[in-house]
C-alpha cells in the first residue's frame with residue numbers, strides 16, 4: 001500500500017498493492033496500521049456507497065461541527081474525477097483544490113481529512129462509489145459550496161461537457177465559497 005502526499009497538506013492518495021493470479025485479484029482496501037504509520041489516524045464509524053450514471057456531479061460537501069467527517073473514498077466500479085478543497089482557515093493551502101481519477105481499475109483511494117469540501121464527477125455509467133467516514137451522518141450539520149464556484153475554480157469540464165452534468169436539487173443551490181463561513 002503506497003501512501004502518497006499531495007500538494008495539499010494532510011490530503012493523501014492511497015494505492016493498494018494488488019495481487020493478481022489466475023483466479024483474479026486480491027487487495028487490502030483498508031489497513032488501519034499502515035494508515036496510522038503514515039499519520040492518518042482515523043476511526044471510522046460509517047461506510048457509505050452510491051451508484052451513479054455518467055455525468056453525475058455530487059458536491060461540494062462537508063459536515064460542520066459537532067459532526068465533522070474525514071472520508072476515505074474509492075471507486076469499486078466505473079470511474080470518477082474526485083475533488084477535495086481545503087477549507088481550514090489556518091492552512092497554507094486554504095481554498096486550494098486537488099483532483100484525482102479514482103476507478104475500479106486503478107483502485108486508488110483518497111483520504112480527505114475533516115476540514116475539506118469533497119465532491120466527484122462520474123466519468124462512466126454504473127459507477128459505484130464507496131467510502132468510510134469518521135463521523136455519523138448529521139443532516140443539520142451539512143454545509144456545501146457550488147461545484148462551479150468561481151473562487152474554487154475546479155477544472156471539471158476538461159473531463160466531460162457541462163451539458164452532461166446531473167446534479168441533485170440540493171447541489172444546485174449551495175453557497176458560494178465567499179459566503180461560506182468556514183467553521184474549520
Ligand SMILES: Cc1cn([C@H]2C[C@H](O)[C@@H](COP(=O)(O)OP(=O)(O)O[C@H]3O[C@@H](C)C(=O)[C@@H](O)[C@H]3O)O2)c(=O)[nH]c1=O
Nearest residue numbers: 048050058059061062071118119120136137138168170
Ligand atoms: C450522506 C448521507 C445521506 N443520507 C441520505 C440523505 C438523503 O436522503 C440521501 C441522499 O443524500 P445526498 O443527496 O446528500 O447524497 P450525496 O449527494 O451523494 O452526498 C454525499 O456526497 C459526497 C460528495 C460526499 O462527500 C458525502 O459525504 C455526501 O455528502 O441519503 C444518509 O442517510 N446518510 C448519509 O450519510
